[in-house]
Amino acid sequence: MAGMMYLLIAVIAEVVGTTALKSSNGFSNLFPSIIVVVSYVLSFFLLGMSLKTIPLGIGYALWSGIGTALTIIIGVVVWKEAMSLASVLGVLLILSGVVILNMNKVGIG
Structure with missing residues:
Protein backbone atom coordinates (compact mmCIF):
# COMPACT_ATOMS: atom_id res chain seq x y z
CA MET A 1 0.00 0.00 0.00
CA ALA A 2 2.86 2.41 0.78
CA GLY A 3 4.29 1.71 -2.66
CA MET A 4 1.09 2.85 -4.35
CA MET A 5 1.04 6.02 -2.24
CA GLY A 17 7.06 19.49 -13.02
CA THR A 18 5.90 18.99 -16.58
CA THR A 19 3.30 21.74 -16.25
CA ALA A 20 5.95 24.08 -14.85
CA LEU A 21 8.22 23.10 -17.76
CA LYS A 22 5.84 24.86 -20.13
CA SER A 23 5.88 27.94 -17.88
CA SER A 24 9.68 27.90 -17.65
CA ASN A 25 9.85 29.02 -21.29
CA GLY A 26 12.90 26.91 -22.07
CA PHE A 27 14.32 27.39 -18.56
CA SER A 28 14.46 31.16 -19.05
CA ASN A 29 12.02 31.87 -16.18
CA LEU A 30 13.68 31.12 -12.83
CA PHE A 31 10.74 30.23 -10.56
CA PRO A 32 9.06 27.73 -12.90
CA SER A 33 12.51 26.26 -13.68
CA ILE A 34 13.10 25.64 -9.97
CA ILE A 35 9.69 23.97 -9.72
CA VAL A 36 10.61 21.70 -12.66
CA VAL A 37 13.87 20.53 -11.08
CA VAL A 38 12.45 20.05 -7.58
CA SER A 39 9.34 18.26 -8.89
CA TYR A 40 11.30 15.89 -11.12
CA VAL A 41 13.79 15.04 -8.37
CA LEU A 42 10.90 14.34 -5.98
CA SER A 43 9.06 12.34 -8.64
CA PHE A 44 12.03 10.10 -9.45
CA PHE A 45 12.85 9.64 -5.77
CA LEU A 46 9.29 8.56 -4.98
CA LEU A 47 9.10 6.38 -8.09
CA GLY A 48 12.23 4.63 -6.85
CA MET A 49 10.70 4.18 -3.41
CA SER A 50 7.52 2.74 -4.93
CA LEU A 51 9.55 0.19 -6.89
CA ILE A 72 -2.68 16.11 -21.68
CA ILE A 73 -5.76 17.08 -19.69
CA ILE A 74 -3.88 19.96 -18.04
CA GLY A 75 -2.64 21.08 -21.46
CA VAL A 76 -6.23 21.30 -22.69
CA VAL A 77 -7.68 22.91 -19.56
CA VAL A 78 -4.85 25.25 -18.49
CA TRP A 79 -3.02 25.99 -21.73
CA LYS A 80 -6.10 25.77 -24.01
CA GLU A 81 -4.29 23.32 -26.30
CA ALA A 82 -6.39 21.70 -28.99
CA MET A 83 -7.22 18.02 -28.70
CA SER A 84 -8.02 16.01 -31.81
CA LEU A 85 -10.04 12.83 -32.03
CA ALA A 86 -6.75 10.92 -32.30
CA SER A 87 -5.54 12.57 -29.07
CA ASN A 104 -3.54 -7.93 -13.53
CA LYS A 105 -1.82 -6.70 -10.36
CA VAL A 106 -4.79 -7.57 -8.17
CA GLY A 107 -5.41 -10.90 -9.90
CA ILE A 108 -8.33 -10.00 -12.15
CA GLY A 109 -7.94 -11.13 -15.74
Whole structure:
Protein backbone atom coordinates (compact mmCIF):
# COMPACT_ATOMS: atom_id res chain seq x y z
CA MET A 1 0.00 0.00 0.00
CA ALA A 2 2.86 2.41 0.78
CA GLY A 3 4.29 1.71 -2.66
CA MET A 4 1.09 2.85 -4.35
CA MET A 5 1.04 6.02 -2.24
CA TYR A 6 4.63 6.77 -3.23
CA LEU A 7 3.67 6.14 -6.85
CA LEU A 8 0.62 8.41 -6.69
CA ILE A 9 2.64 11.27 -5.21
CA ALA A 10 5.40 10.61 -7.78
CA VAL A 11 2.84 10.99 -10.59
CA ILE A 12 1.53 14.23 -9.12
CA ALA A 13 5.07 15.61 -8.75
CA GLU A 14 5.88 14.64 -12.35
CA VAL A 15 2.73 16.35 -13.65
CA VAL A 16 3.51 19.50 -11.62
CA GLY A 17 7.06 19.49 -13.02
CA THR A 18 5.90 18.99 -16.58
CA THR A 19 3.30 21.74 -16.25
CA ALA A 20 5.95 24.08 -14.85
CA LEU A 21 8.22 23.10 -17.76
CA LYS A 22 5.84 24.86 -20.13
CA SER A 23 5.88 27.94 -17.88
CA SER A 24 9.68 27.90 -17.65
CA ASN A 25 9.85 29.02 -21.29
CA GLY A 26 12.90 26.91 -22.07
CA PHE A 27 14.32 27.39 -18.56
CA SER A 28 14.46 31.16 -19.05
CA ASN A 29 12.02 31.87 -16.18
CA LEU A 30 13.68 31.12 -12.83
CA PHE A 31 10.74 30.23 -10.56
CA PRO A 32 9.06 27.73 -12.90
CA SER A 33 12.51 26.26 -13.68
CA ILE A 34 13.10 25.64 -9.97
CA ILE A 35 9.69 23.97 -9.72
CA VAL A 36 10.61 21.70 -12.66
CA VAL A 37 13.87 20.53 -11.08
CA VAL A 38 12.45 20.05 -7.58
CA SER A 39 9.34 18.26 -8.89
CA TYR A 40 11.30 15.89 -11.12
CA VAL A 41 13.79 15.04 -8.37
CA LEU A 42 10.90 14.34 -5.98
CA SER A 43 9.06 12.34 -8.64
CA PHE A 44 12.03 10.10 -9.45
CA PHE A 45 12.85 9.64 -5.77
CA LEU A 46 9.29 8.56 -4.98
CA LEU A 47 9.10 6.38 -8.09
CA GLY A 48 12.23 4.63 -6.85
CA MET A 49 10.70 4.18 -3.41
CA SER A 50 7.52 2.74 -4.93
CA LEU A 51 9.55 0.19 -6.89
CA LYS A 52 10.57 -1.47 -3.63
CA THR A 53 7.11 -3.10 -3.59
CA ILE A 54 5.72 -2.60 -7.10
CA PRO A 55 7.16 -4.51 -10.08
CA LEU A 56 9.24 -2.29 -12.37
CA GLY A 57 7.07 -2.73 -15.48
CA ILE A 58 3.84 -2.05 -13.62
CA GLY A 59 5.25 0.91 -11.68
CA TYR A 60 6.78 2.59 -14.69
CA ALA A 61 3.74 1.97 -16.87
CA LEU A 62 1.43 3.46 -14.26
CA TRP A 63 3.75 6.41 -13.60
CA SER A 64 4.19 7.29 -17.25
CA GLY A 65 0.64 6.44 -18.37
CA ILE A 66 -1.24 8.32 -15.68
CA GLY A 67 1.25 11.19 -15.88
CA THR A 68 0.82 11.43 -19.64
CA ALA A 69 -2.98 11.39 -19.44
CA LEU A 70 -3.06 14.03 -16.69
CA THR A 71 -0.54 16.21 -18.54
CA ILE A 72 -2.68 16.11 -21.68
CA ILE A 73 -5.76 17.08 -19.69
CA ILE A 74 -3.88 19.96 -18.04
CA GLY A 75 -2.64 21.08 -21.46
CA VAL A 76 -6.23 21.30 -22.69
CA VAL A 77 -7.68 22.91 -19.56
CA VAL A 78 -4.85 25.25 -18.49
CA TRP A 79 -3.02 25.99 -21.73
CA LYS A 80 -6.10 25.77 -24.01
CA GLU A 81 -4.29 23.32 -26.30
CA ALA A 82 -6.39 21.70 -28.99
CA MET A 83 -7.22 18.02 -28.70
CA SER A 84 -8.02 16.01 -31.81
CA LEU A 85 -10.04 12.83 -32.03
CA ALA A 86 -6.75 10.92 -32.30
CA SER A 87 -5.54 12.57 -29.07
CA VAL A 88 -8.73 11.60 -27.25
CA LEU A 89 -8.40 8.03 -28.52
CA GLY A 90 -4.76 7.93 -27.44
CA VAL A 91 -5.60 9.09 -23.90
CA LEU A 92 -8.39 6.51 -23.67
CA LEU A 93 -5.98 3.78 -24.77
CA ILE A 94 -3.44 4.88 -22.16
CA LEU A 95 -6.08 4.86 -19.44
CA SER A 96 -7.32 1.45 -20.63
CA GLY A 97 -3.79 0.11 -20.36
CA VAL A 98 -3.47 1.46 -16.82
CA VAL A 99 -6.75 -0.22 -15.83
CA ILE A 100 -5.68 -3.53 -17.41
CA LEU A 101 -2.31 -3.43 -15.63
CA ASN A 102 -4.02 -2.78 -12.31
CA MET A 103 -6.48 -5.61 -12.91
CA ASN A 104 -3.54 -7.93 -13.53
CA LYS A 105 -1.82 -6.70 -10.36
CA VAL A 106 -4.79 -7.57 -8.17
CA GLY A 107 -5.41 -10.90 -9.90
CA ILE A 108 -8.33 -10.00 -12.15
CA GLY A 109 -7.94 -11.13 -15.74
